[in-house]
Every structure is written in C-alpha cells, then in structure tokens.
Amino acid sequence: MRLTLFLAALLVQPLKAQSGGMSLHLEISEGWRIQEGDDPRWAQPGFDDSSWRMVNMPLPPPRPLGGNASYAWLRRVVVLPPGPGSEVPLAITVGSLFGTYELFVNGESAARTDSLPAVAYPRTFRLPPTQGSRLLVAIRWYHDRHPWPVAWRPADSGPWLITSADSAPDQPGKNALAVHKLSRLGDFAGGMVLLCMASLILIIWFNQRTRWDLFWVGAYLTLLALGRINLFAQIGPDPLAYPRLGLHILAVWPAPVLAQYVAAWTGQRWLAAPSWVVSAVGAFTLSSAHLPLSTGPLWMVGLMTLGALAVHAWRFRRDALFCAGVALVTYLHTGGWGRVDQFGLPRLAQTEVRGWIPFVLVWHLITASVLAVAVTVREVRRLLTDRDEKLRLASELEAARTVQQLLLPQSAVDSPHFETQAVYEPARQVGGDFYWTRTEPNGGLIVAVGDVSGKGLKAAMLVSVAIGILRNEKSGSPGAILGALNDGLADHTGGGFVTCCCARFDATGSVTIANAGHPSPYCDGREVDVEAGLPLGVVAGVAYEESVVTGERFTFVSDGVVEAENAKRELFGFERTREISGKSAREIAQAAKAWGQNDDITVVTVRRRA
Numbered sequence: 001m002r003l004t005l006f007l008a009a010l011l012v013q014p015l016k017a018q019s020g021g022m023s024l025h026l027e028i029s030e031g032w033r034i035q036e037g038d039d040p041r042w043a044q045p046g047f048d049d050s051s052w053r054m055v056n057m058p059l060p061p062p063r064p065l066g067g068n069a070s071y072a073w074l075r076r077v078v079v080l081p082p083g084p085g086s087e088v089p090l091a092i093t094v095g096s097l098f099g100t101y102e103l104f105v106n107g108e109s110a111a112r113t114d115s116l117p118a119v120a121y122p123r124t125f126r127l128p129p130t131q132g133s134r135l136l137v138a139i140r141w142y143h144d145r146h147p148w149p150v151a152w153r154p155a156d157s158g159p160w161l162i163t164s165a166d167s168a169p170d171q172p173g174k175n176a177l178a179v180h181k182l183s184r185l186g187d188f189a190g191g192m193v194l195l196c197m198a199s200l201i202l203i204i205w206f207n208q209r210t211r212w213d214l215f216w217v218g219a220y221l222t223l224l225a226l227g228r229i230n231l232f233a234q235i236g237p238d239p240l241a242y243p244r245l246g247l248h249i250l251a252v253w254p255a256p257v258l259a260q261y262v263a264a265w266t267g268q269r270w271l272a273a274p275s276w277v278v279s280a281v282g283a284f285t286l287s288s289a290h291l292p293l294s295t296g297p298l299w300m301v302g303l304m305t306l307g308a309l310a311v312h313a314w315r316f317r318r319d320a321l322f323c324a325g326v327a328l329v330t331y332l333h334t335g336g337w338g339r340v341d342q343f344g345l346p347r348l349a350q351t352e353v354r355g356w357i358p359f360v361l362v363w364h365l366i367t368a369s370v371l372a373v374a375v376t377v378r379e380v381r382r383l384l385t386d387r388d389e390k391l392r393l394a395s396e397l398e399a400a401r402t403v404q405q406l407l408l409p410q411s412a413v414d415s416p417h418f419e420t421q422a423v424y425e426p427a428r429q430v431g432g433d434f435y436w437t438r439t440e441p442n443g444g445l446i447v448a449v450g451d452v453s454g455k456g457l458k459a460a461m462l463v464s465v466a467i468g469i470l471r472n473e474k475s476g477s478p479g480a481i482l483g484a485l486n487d488g489l490a491d492h493t494g495g496g497f498v499t500c501c502c503a504r505f506d507a508t509g510s511v512t513i514a515n516a517g518h519p520s521p522y523c524d525g526r527e528v529d530v531e532a533g534l535p536l537g538v539v540a541g542v543a544y545e546e547s548v549v550t551g552e553r554f555t556f557v558s559d560g561v562v563e564a565e566n567a568k569r570e571l572f573g574f575e576r577t578r579e580i581s582g583k584s585a586r587e588i589a590q591a592a593k594a595w596g597q598n599d600d601i602t603v604v605t606v607r608r609r610a
Helices: 002-012 172-183 185-206 212-233 244-252 254-266 269-288 291-315 317-338 363-407 456-472 478-489 573-579 585-596
Strands: 018-020 023-027 032-036 053-055 071-079 090-094 100-105 108-112 123-126 134-142 161-164 418-425 433-439 445-452 498-505 510-516 546-550 553-557 601-608
Touching: 090 100, 123 172, 172 185, 185 212, 185 363, 212 254, 212 363, 244 269, 254 269, 254 291, 254 317, 269 291, 291 317, 317 363, 363 456, 418 433, 418 445, 418 585, 433 456, 433 601, 445 456, 445 478, 445 553, 445 601, 456 478, 456 498, 478 498, 478 510, 498 553, 498 601, 553 585, 573 585, 585 601
Parallel strands: none
Antiparallel strands: 018 023, 023 161, 032 053, 032 071, 071 134, 090 123, 090 161, 100 108, 100 134, 418 601, 433 445, 445 498, 498 510, 510 546, 553 601
C-alpha cells in the first residue's frame, strides 16, 4: 500500500528541475510571453519582450490568439541549473500547438514542423550544442484562424520540458495521439449510428420512390456520417495538407443536400437550384484556393434554408416544431463552417459535450442524430398507419369479393337444348366484369355478359347492382332487358358506364342479340354483325335494337381478352380472338391471360346440343 501511494505521489507531483550526474529534467510550462504578429527580430536573445503578454502552458482553448491574427511568437528564457554543462546533448519537448511552428534557440533555427493542417501533438526536438547556462527559446507559430475540425485540434496537455537527450520523454506525441483518438471515439460511433439511420431511411425511400424528401435526408445523413468517420480516421501523426475529399464531405456538399431535403419536404422548389450553385462555388474555391474562400457561401446556403423553413412553419403551424429542429441542424452545420461569429451569432457547431460520457461529442452530431431518429419514427408511424389502412381496405375488398362470388353464378346453367361454359378471371381481388344466364320455360336460354368501366371496389359494387337488376328482370327480350338495366343504372355510375351484350337462344334455332357498347360475340368462328348501342348508365330511356342470327356455337368475351398486352406492348387483338373463338371458354381465357392480362377477363360460350 505504501509503495502504491509513493508511486501515485510521484505521478501527480509537478516536474521539477533536477540535476545530478549527467541528466537534466526541467519543466518550462510557465513564464512564457506571447505577441501576435511576425517579426524575425523576435527570435534574437537581445530583443526586449517585457511588454508582451505573460502566459502559461497549455494555452486556453480554442482560440488563444486575439482578433484574426495568424502569426504569434512565444518566448521564454530558460536558465539551466549547474551540473550537466555544455557537453551534455539536450532536447526540448513542445506540447500540442495546433498549426505549424519554427523553433529558435539563442536566435538560431533549431527545428520546424510540417505544413498546415496537422493534428496537434507533443513533439521532442534535439537541441544544438549550447554554450552557457542561459537559453532563449522562441517559437514562431502560425495558428490558422479558420475553423478546422476540433478532432484535429486536441487540447494541449503538455509536457513542456527541456531534458537531457537520453532522458527525453519516449514518444510523447504517439501516446498523446492515442489518448486523443480514444477521446474522439464518439465521432466514429456517432458516424456509424448516423450511417445506420441513413440506411434505414433510404430503405424506406426505396419502397416509396415518390418520397424524394426521404432520399435527400438519407443522403445528408450519409455524407455527415462519412465526414465524421473520416475525421476519426485521419487523427494521426502525419500532416494533413489539404485533405480535400474530407473537407468537401464535411463542409461543402452536405449543405445543398440538406437544402434539397428542405425544398422537397416543404415544397419550396426555389431553394434547390441556388443552393447547388452557391455550394459549387465553395467547392471550386476549396479545390483551387484556400478554405476561407469556400466557407463564405455556406452560411448563404444556410440562410436560404432557414428562410424556407420559416416560411413553411408560418404556413403550416403543425410542422413548426419539426421545422425548428431542422433549422437547428442547418444552423449548426452551415454556421460552423461559415463563421457566423463574425455577425455576432454564437458558433455552436463544434461545441463539445464532455464530462458525463467517456468520450467527446459535438452538438452538430447530436442534433443530426435526433433529426434522423425523428424522421425515422415519423416514417415508421406513417408506414404503420398505411399498413393498417391497407389491411382495412384488404378486408373490405375480401368482403366485396365474397359478395361478388355469391352474386355471380358459379357456372353457366345448362338447358336441354344448349351447353354453356363460363370463365371469369378478375385482374384484381374484385373485378368489374359480370355474366348472367337464365333458362326459359320454353327451353330457351338468356345470356348477358357485361363490363363496368374502371376497376376495384367501386366497379365491383356496380356489378352487384347490375346483377341485382338482371335477377329481377322478367322480360325475355334482350332489348328490353338492356333497357331495364340502363334505366336502373342511370345516375348510379358516378360518371362511369357499363357495356353489356344480351342474347336469347330459342329452341327453334334462332338467336336474338342486343348490344350496349360491348364487343360483338363470335358465331362459328366469325364476328357477328350486330348494332352497337349506347353503353348503359349514361342516359335513361334508351331503346336497344335487336338482331336475329343463327348458328351452332357462340362466344361472348369482355374487352380484357381483346386488350391483353404482352411485354412488347402488342395487343391480343380481335383477329387472334376470332381465331380461337371456337375453343372452350377455359382455353380462350388462358390464352389471353398468358398473353398478358391487364384487365378482367370473362368468356362465355354457348353450343347448341345435337
């Protein structure tokens, strides 16, 4: 226990200057002076820096320099304790200064870092041989004033030391980067969460292709997720000289994609084109010039997007809360890169959440995740509602199908003089075709085949009305039957109509036919020439003419046979229907269905018995 306490005390005690033998360990974190600007004279030992501001290391984050200064100088006089002497090689360890810097010792350049931007981490440099016990350490520091991602700017945790070269800290930068990368695990985890949410939203869009707002919000979340994962992957010791792909993902392209989502969701199409044009200007300047030139257009895109959201929230108060959430995401994203602090507005995009979790998160990532969850929950609820509605409609359609099956005859009736066959193949669960047969006391047979305009439940209900009228009709005249059916359907078709062909087969061999806009029947392989009357239900009081013909085999079809269409968009047509009209009703229906069914198919055949 005593050994543990002793080791802990050693760890928490500040490093003090030590001398003994040939080693040196001197802490230099205090007593620095800083001055903004750039002047080569500031590297010289004789320069008077007494008017400079006094600071201690590490510097307070995130912007230690005032105004918009890019260059600053740090100076400190180090007095070496007696002991090692000039013959001992020395090394200096500099903490995490974000940016590039050049190290001077006694006016001479001793080391310099790589080009900007580089992830900040502690570095150890071997000092040139020195004479005397007094060192003037000066650092010419270029601190980029523009908003590079916080993941590349870890807080300075030291160490700031001058040591003997053989006792310099072992890989302080590698250790600091490992700790920093672990603290930025939230970027990777948050990016993966956003990627999963984006995938779910895009899957929902894939099943609802007309919902382009889902596509664009999924694309925005995908770009944002890739950007955060890219930031995490790039945390390392190598300099990141303009990682253009990462910056495009982070800074430029999410902005117009988010604007496109707002345009699609609110219906304000004017927002899309200007956002892409302005962002393209930003992307071009980022690729060809420098980051500051590309950030300006982004807040313009954000301003237009916020305006569109405000207009939509004013027009549709029910969406005000969701608009406020999207507006916050827009402000955090475009404002963070667009330097809204220049206009006196808070720059919250890269404000971090620390303390209650083992890693750091940025508010932008949190709000985007909340947006993703909100959109997903809203769409899942919509899907569940649609599913319930579809189940309700399916139940109603099933009930209508059952009613229709009960109303339609299960098969055409036979009589002593005629053999009949009937096939009904609806294109959907319920159809708009119908057929009806009735035997006469004198041995005759009455057949009616009809087709209601339209499809679905409405057509099925009209079929039920037509069958009810036919069942109650006592007349044996096809023209009178059509007249009664027309009067019963008038003012009940809802703007549609019904076609029907009715025929009476007499035992004597004659066939009387009346037609109301339906395809003509076929007799012994030829189309019967009958008068085509006005479709039923259009206007009441219409008289339908009758035609009398003779023959052995008659075939009645609905237009679903003639209008069957194959993959080449070729119709089955009247000629093919005529050629197979001598086959059984089942064969005719199967031939049309195999060709390509797109409407209800009804076939009724009547053959005189020998």
